[in-house]
Amino acid sequence: MKIPDIIIAIDGYSSTGKSTFAKKIARKFGFLYLDSGALYRGVTLFAQEERLISRLGTVNPELKHALAGLSLSFGEDGRLYMGPRCIELQIRTMEVSAQVSPIAAVPYVRAWVDERLHDFGRQGRIVMDGRDIGTSVFPQAELKIFMTASEQVRAQRRYDELKAKGEEPLLEEVVQNLRERDYIDSHRETSPLRRADDAFELDNSDMSFEEELAWVQGLIQGKFGIL
Ligand code: DC
Numbered sequence: 001m002k003i004p005d006i007i008i009a010i011d012g013y014s015s016t017g018k019s020t021f022a023k024k025i026a027r028k029f030g031f032l033y034l035d036s037g038a039l040y041r042g043v044t045l046f047a048q049e050e051r052l053i054s055r056l057g058t059v060n061p062e063l064k065h066a067l068a069g070l071s072l073s074f075g076e077d078g079r080l081y082m083g084p085r086c087i088e089l090q091i092r093t094m095e096v097s098a099q100v101s102p103i104a105a106v107p108y109v110r111a112w113v114d115e116r117l118h119d120f121g122r123q124g125r126i127v128m129d130g131r132d133i134g135t136s137v138f139p140q141a142e143l144k145i146f147m148t149a150s151e152q153v154r155a156q157r158r159y160d161e162l163k164a165k166g167e168e169p170l171l172e173e174v175v176q177n178l179r180e181r182d183y184i185d186s187h188r189e190t191s192p193l194r195r196a197d198d199a200f201e202l203d204n205s206d207m208s209f210e211e212e213l214a215w216v217q218g219l220i221q222g223k224f225g226i227l
Contacts, residue, residue, distance in 0.1 A: 003029050003220055004142075005124035009134035011193065012147030014181045015154040015161075017204055018129040021147065021212055023078075026127045028213065034120050036130035036137070038080045039113045040104040041091035042072040046082065047103060048096070057102040064108045072116070094162065094169060097177055101184035104131075110190050134199050136191035143223065144199035145216070153205045154178055 008031065010022050019035055026033035046067075047053040052060040073081050079088035090096065103109055117137050120126060130137070134144035149157075155175045162169040185193040195201065200219055204212055220226065 003224060003226060006142035006224075007121060007124060007138050007140075008127040008143045008145070009138050009141035009196075009199075010127065010129040010145045010147060011131055011134050011195070011199065012129075012145075013149075013154065013193070014178050014185070015158040016147040016149045017157065017212075018147050020209070021202075021204070021216075022127045022129040024209060024213060025216060030125070032120075032123070032126045033078060034074070034117070034126055034128045035078075035080075036113065036117055036128055036133060037100075038074075038088075038091060039072055039116060040100050040109070041096050042080050042082060042087060043067070043070070043109055043113065044096050044100045044103045045087055045091050046070050048099065053099055053103065057099055059102060059106055063106070067108070067112050089165070092161075092165065094167060094173070094177065097181070101181045105184060105188035105190065107190045131185050131193040132191035134196035135194060139196070143220065144196050145219075146195040146199040146201045148201065148203045149205040151175065151178065 008022075008025060010018050012018050019037075022035075023033050025031065044053070047059065047063055050063075050066055052063045052066060054060075071083050075081055075086065079086055080091060081087065114137055117128065120128070121138055128138070134141055134146070155171060155178055158178065159169055159171050159174045162174070182193070202212070202215060207215075
């Protein structure tokens with residue numbers, strides 16, 4: 001199926017499987033996949049390493065100036081780099097997850113990330129996932145999907161992911177982190193997480209990847225009249 005040079009925006013709560021879904025769509029249609037959350041995680045790791053965020057999540061205003069010296073980029077393999085250093089593993093730890101939402105609520109951090117996301121968007125044929133892609137970063141995106149799944153399913157997915165990476169998470173802590181992030185992400189002042197009015201909702205609690213893919217293919221066929 002050949003689809004036009006569109007932007008596909010995928011938003012939703014934490015651990016709803018957005019990135020796995022987005023990667024599958026990208027592979028299937030030959031689009032570029034971009035993970036906007038990785039940039040917020042990269043900024044969080046940077047703030048931690050520069051000691052610009054306290055244990056309790058208070059952000060030092062110096063971060064604003066320090067960002068001028070931060071270079072984050074995606075390698076050919078889709079992994080995130082800070083300058084020449086691959087930071088893909090570090091940005092997925094519980095330590096970073098625990099502080100990313102307060103960092104992502106800071107307006108100048110969002111402006112810094114948005115600037116980079118808009119650069120990527122110039123080329124079209126991209127799938128980007130995040131929290132505000134369809135509402136704020138690319139409100140003109142031709143296809144918007146809003147993903148949800150039950151809390152239990154999401155927590156189990158996140159737990160399995162961390163386990164697979166060699167961490168020893170407590171399920172309770174994972175649930176707590178999901179709740180906290182969802183709360184902060186949907187209640188912050190600047191571009192909070194919400195479903196765009198023209199987004200199609202996908203609850204994938206009980207769906208296989210094949211079913212998800214069939215769902216989106218049906219959507220694209222209907223919307224763009226392609227067979
Ligand atoms: O998708 P993720 O869990 O890797 O995202 C990490 C955090 O980044 C998430 O808790 C909220 C923030 N985020 C955001 O505020 N806006 C986006 N477009 C993407 C992520």
